[in-house]
Amino acid sequence: MSEIWPLLAAFVTALLLGWVMRRAAIIDRPNQRSNHEKPTPRGGGIGILAGFFIALALMPEQAPASGAMLAGLALCGGIAGVTGLLDDLFTLPEALKFIILAAISLALAAMAGPVRELVVSLPWIVGLAGTGLWVFTCSNAVNFMDGSDGLIAACLIPACLVLGLAGGDDVAMASLALAAALAGFAVWNVPLIRARGTLFAGDAGALGASVLFAGLALRWAALGPSGTVWLAPLLILPLLGDVLLTMAARAKAGRRLFAPHRAHAYQLLIRTGLSHRRVAAIWAGLSLACGALVLIGAAGPAGLKIGVFVIGIAGFTVFHRIVRRRAAAAGEDVTQ
Incomplete structure (x- = not known):
């Protein structure tokens, strides 16, 4: 019963502060x-x-190592959130945001533990760089996708719940706490009763929540059974996959990769007439399917983990191509 109170506190706090932020300027x-x-x-x-x-x-009090890791994670998430809030308020220079997020990513990679075992063992510095890139990519992917009502909640809440089931004690409880906080925010953001949400997470939420999630997934990948590293990307594949596949399509079409655009699959669905509610439901379904693959992989050997990773990537790639083809058939420019 004592474990319920932190989760309830997370939900109520996010709910109440969401009410406050709806009335802020x-x-x-x-x-x-x-x-x-x-x-x-x-x-x-x-x-x-x-x-x-x-x-x-x-x-409840954690073991010293776990407590230190969670404190470091909270610090990194807090700095990312403050950076996002300042960007919401004043629009920070892109170079400054890049430097701050890169530093956060490397610091979190070092604290949670660089991933060094893939198909082969990697040198420590390569593992640190690759692991930092994971955090950096997650934070930017979630930030890019904070453009449709309910989308972040539809993806991150299932991902955190699955991580709560599959992760170790410290990772599990912290993941459930993040899911509870996201659920409190979702009351205002997810278009269930209304046709549209009434509050966005902003860069403060997109960057802060994504760094927290990336760190928890990284901790699980570093300490979990052999092959767990292949499961971590599956947790948020509907977000990561949409960003990376869209960037690849735009690069192939000769578009500027970082220019403003509306070519993500979720944006194409909205442009062709789907409501924000339906798009959020689709991404929630994709996230639950990916979560099921993660749980299946977590219960088996390393080979099974790689197998479900490949299945997830292939399945989402097919989905992404179908969306793009239908949008193109409807007369939409799918690269801009």
Whole structure:
């Protein structure tokens, strides 16, 4: 029963701070790549981070190593969240954000443990760089995808719940706390009762929550059974896959990779007439399917883990190509 209170505190904190942020003056105004037409409050990520931090403070005492790791994770997530909040308020230079996120990614990789065992053993410095790249890619992918109501919650909540089932004690409880905080934010962001959500996470939430999740998944990959590293990307494949496959398609078409665009699969679905509610439901279904693959892989040997990874990648690639072909058939420019 004592483990329920931190989760409840995370949910209520995110819910209440979401209510506050809806009345604050931090507004997301539509631009050329927006999926909304009306100015919408943002900053709901402040509630996500606060809820997670409060849950950590209320959790039963951890072993020294676990406590230090979670404290370091919270610090990295907090710095990422503050960076995102400042960007929401003042629009930080891209170079400065890159440097801060790169430093956070490398620090978190060192604290959680660089992944060095893939098909072959990697030198420590290569493992550190690759692991830092995982954190950096996750943070940017989630930030890119914070453009449709309910999308982040639809992907990160199932991912955190699966990590709560598959991870070790410290990873499991912290993952459930993050899921609870995301659920509190989702009350305002997911278009269930209303046709549209009434609060965005903003960069504060997208960067903060993604760094927290990436660190927890990394901790699981570093300490889990052999082959666990192949399962971590599957947890948020619907987000990572959409970003990476879209970038590949734009590169093939000769587009500037980092120019503003509306070519992600979720954006193409919205452009062809699907509601934000339906898109969020589709991504939730994809996330649950990926979670099922993760749980299957976690129960077997390393070979099975690689197998479900390949199945997940292949399945999402097919889905992504179908979306793009249908959008192109409907007359949409699928690279811009």
